[in-house]
Amino acid sequence: MRKKRVSSKDVAREAGVSQATVSYVLNNTKNVKIKPETRQAVLDAVKKLNYHPSYMARGMKLNKSMAVGVITDRSVTNYNFMKMLEGIKDELQLSNYAITLLFNKSEESFNNEILEYYNTNRFDGIIFALAMVSDDFKDELNKSGIPYVIIDSHASGKDSHEVGTDHLERLPELIEAFKAKGAVRLAYTGPLWINKTDPRLKAFEDAVSSGGLTNCGLFLCPFNDEMIKETIAGLLNSDIRPQGIVAGSPRYGFYCLKIAAELGIKVPGDLYVASLGTSIFHELSRPSMTAVELPLYDMGRCGAKALLDIMNDKEASSLTILRSEIIRRESL
Amino acid sequence: MRKKRVSSKDVAREAGVSQATVSYVLNNTKNVKIKPETRQAVLDAVKKLNYHPSYMARGMKLNKSMAVGVITDRSVTNYNFMKMLEGIKDELQLSNYAITLLFNKSEESFNNEILEYYNTNRFDGIIFALAMVSDDFKDELNKSGIPYVIIDSHASGKDSHEVGTDHLERLPELIEAFKAKGAVRLAYTGPLWINKTDPRLKAFEDAVSSGGLTNCGLFLCPFNDEMIKETIAGLLNSDIRPQGIVAGSPRYGFYCLKIAAELGIKVPGDLYVASLGTSIFHELSRPSMTAVELPLYDMGRCGAKALLDIMNDKEASSLTILRSEIIRRESL
DNA sequence: TTGAAAGCGCTAACAC
DNA sequence: GTGTTAGCGCTTTCAA
Numbered sequence: 001m002r003k004k005r006v007s008s009k010d011v012a013r014e015a016g017v018s019q020a021t022v023s024y025v026l027n028n029t030k031n032v033k034i035k036p037e038t039r040q041a042v043l044d045a046v047k048k049l050n051y052h053p054s055y056m057a058r059g060m061k062l063n064k065s066m067a068v069g070v071i072t073d074r075s076v077t078n079y080n081f082m083k084m085l086e087g088i089k090d091e092l093q094l095s096n097y098a099i100t101l102l103f104n105k106s107e108e109s110f111n112n113e114i115l116e117y118y119n120t121n122r123f124d125g126i127i128f129a130l131a132m133v134s135d136d137f138k139d140e141l142n143k144s145g146i147p148y149v150i151i152d153s154h155a156s157g158k159d160s161h162e163v164g165t166d167h168l169e170r171l172p173e174l175i176e177a178f179k180a181k182g183a184v185r186l187a188y189t190g191p192l193w194i195n196k197t198d199p200r201l202k203a204f205e206d207a208v209s210s211g212g213l214t215n216c217g218l219f220l221c222p223f224n225d226e227m228i229k230e231t232i233a234g235l236l237n238s239d240i241r242p243q244g245i246v247a248g249s250p251r252y253g254f255y256c257l258k259i260a261a262e263l264g265i266k267v268p269g270d271l272y273v274a275s276l277g278t279s280i281f282h283e284l285s286r287p288s289m290t291a292v293e294l295p296l297y298d299m300g301r302c303g304a305k306a307l308l309d310i311m312n313d314k315e316a317s318s319l320t321i322l323r324s325e326i327i328r329r330e331s332l
Numbered sequence: 333m334r335k336k337r338v339s340s341k342d343v344a345r346e347a348g349v350s351q352a353t354v355s356y357v358l359n360n361t362k363n364v365k366i367k368p369e370t371r372q373a374v375l376d377a378v379k380k381l382n383y384h385p386s387y388m389a390r391g392m393k394l395n396k397s398m399a400v401g402v403i404t405d406r407s408v409t410n411y412n413f414m415k416m417l418e419g420i421k422d423e424l425q426l427s428n429y430a431i432t433l434l435f436n437k438s439e440e441s442f443n444n445e446i447l448e449y450y451n452t453n454r455f456d457g458i459i460f461a462l463a464m465v466s467d468d469f470k471d472e473l474n475k476s477g478i479p480y481v482i483i484d485s486h487a488s489g490k491d492s493h494e495v496g497t498d499h500l501e502r503l504p505e506l507i508e509a510f511k512a513k514g515a516v517r518l519a520y521t522g523p524l525w526i527n528k529t530d531p532r533l534k535a536f537e538d539a540v541s542s543g544g545l546t547n548c549g550l551f552l553c554p555f556n557d558e559m560i561k562e563t564i565a566g567l568l569n570s571d572i573r574p575q576g577i578v579a580g581s582p583r584y585g586f587y588c589l590k591i592a593a594e595l596g597i598k599v600p601g602d603l604y605v606a607s608l609g610t611s612i613f614h615e616l617s618r619p620s621m622t623a624v625e626l627p628l629y630d631m632g633r634c635g636a637k638a639l640l641d642i643m644n645d646k647e648a649s650s651l652t653i654l655r656s657e658i659i660r661r662e663s664l
Numbered sequence: 665t666t667g668a669a670a671g672c673g674c675t676a677a678c679a680c
Numbered sequence: 681g682t683g684t685t686a687g688c689g690c691t692t693t694c695a696a
Binding site: 349350351352353356364365366367370389392393394395 | 668
């Protein structure tokens with residue numbers, strides 16, 4: 001059992017003042033002037049008794065938990081999510097907000113769990129970081145007036161505050177890089193989305209055609225090692241093998257490198273590869289991989305900032321697009 | 333501002349019972365019998381008013397926050413940490429505990445921040461996951477009676493509850509694998525620890541000598557891409573090049589593969605490589621890498637379970653060692 | 665089987 | 681400038 005707390009009452013007694021005064025001093029309450037010696041007496045008592053205000057009592061009074069729920073439905077081991085989390089944490093820390101992590105398990109019950117956490121006062125606002133948020137659920141959140149922000153590479157800003165990145169706008173530039181290497185037949189490989197349309201596909205096709213290059217097609221498959229290998233093997237063994245591949249996500253890119261090597265296809269040279277998205281292995285792979293890297297940390301930071309603004313009834317822009325960047329390495 | 337809460341008082345009024353009864357029903361309070369129809373009336377009112385008990389009020393009364401602080405001082409993007417977190421979360425979720433994440437920043441102030449969080453009732457117990465915990469700080473925690481558990485690959489169980497793994501005991505077996513491939517000259521490369529002695533070093537040396545193989549030395553350096561590259565280049569360019577390398581952490585292993593390839597050293601064949609520790613890249617590298625893999629998820633799960641036991645005044649063993657496993661892949 | 669009432673530790677409106 | 685006091689929403693003793 002936790003030992004008995006030192007309360008502000010104890011401090012008040014020790015300092016020979018009222019509990020209210022203790023509160024005034026500790027919170028620097030506006031419009032309340034405290035005599036310097038009184039303040040000092042309180043501070044001394046605080047130190048002497050090793051007093052720590054209870055966040056629960058305070059929160060109860062103010063109806064605030066001083067925590068933000070961070071939600072993802074990707075595996076928590078996802079590098080991108082963790083990198084964002086770093087930004088979120090740095091920003092929230094400044095305002096003394098804690099991070100409460102929530103993970104999607106069974107899709108159905110999950111939205112309820114989120115609401116439950118909010119309703120039970122376990123956090124004051126929500127950041128969805130790389131989490132699927134259905135339009136229905138957005139409606140529900142909006143109706144309930146729950147502060148929330150969505151951070152996602154493919155942000156729309158429709159009906160909600162979102163933070164995204166312009167990485168698809170880097171594609172024409174990436175295509176130019178292929179062209180400069182003499183790679184004119186290009187293919188795309190990446191995950192297969194079932195319910196939604198994947199904006200990457202159109203962006204790729206558009207960029208290839210405006211660049212005047214040849215589109216060898218889209219090679220999509222579920223995000224699963226075996227399927228990816230198979231898909232890419234098919235792609236690299238096809239009659240008109242592409243000279244360049246854009247991978248929708250790093251894992252597809254790495255498998256391109258691996259399978260190309262197994263088939264004796266030289267990268268760079270016979271084939272050029274670039275991926276969308278970051279990982280800690282882009283530098284380590286052989287060859288190291290060129291990529292459109294997302295400003296993950298800043299996205300997190302920016303999302304957290306937006307949420308804080310919303311919670312404090314400040315203005316917050318509904319869509320923030322952060323600039324992403326192409327990092328050239330050996331593979332292209 | 334959050335809208336006004338529905339309180340248990342409201343529910344009581346709606347159901348025509350007292351607030352106490354609502355509490356009894358909702359908590360299934362022991363030694364209190366409630367007439368079925370009363371119970372039903374309460375439940376109906378709860379549903380009708382969409383009532384959610386406030387964790388803050390409850391926590392205040394019971395002096396519990398129903399949150400556990402999870403602390404790491406490695407970069408949060410560390411794969412091992414994230415995997416552990418998954419286990420921790422799954423276990424805590426069962427008991428309705430939330431996860432509050434804390435990250436080490438400036439070493440000095442950090443311990444105070446942890447205490448501050450505990451003292452202000454922001455969490456009820458602590459899990460150190462891959463975090464440095466000094467003996468002094470352990471003492472402090474013990475003295476204050478703060479429930480905590482340490483999860484670390486190199487656990488000692490001294491003065492605290494710890495969860496670890498026996499991966500170093502897999503080394504003789506790993507050495508045998510090198511031997512079977514005809515690799516008799518072995519080197520170790522890994523991070524350089526400054527303050528503590530690294531148990532991996534002795535374990536490697538012991539295993540090599542009991543296996544009757546030749547120890548080509550320990551090649552240590554700070555965990556930093558440039559230094560690692562340099563160190564490993566030195567190792568692979570040395571006169572009596574080893575035929576096998578044990579990497580203390582995955583990154584060192586991957587650089588071995590990369591640099592060996594650049595030098596035209598064939599892996600496997602001319603050289604065999606294995607790493608301690610897991611990553612998502614082990615399968616993707618070329619060649620894929622043999623490793624002693626840690627039961628990260630279970631470590632997390634087990635640590636969380638131990639903490640829950642401690643917080644509930646149940647018995648918890650002070651040291652739990654989980655079994656790790658060698659996963660053979662192409663590099664050895 | 666249920667209710668009345670006290671109190672957890674805090675803040676803030678109001679009084680002096 | 682500072683104190684009094686009334687809750688915030690809950691649990692739990694004690695009484696009925």
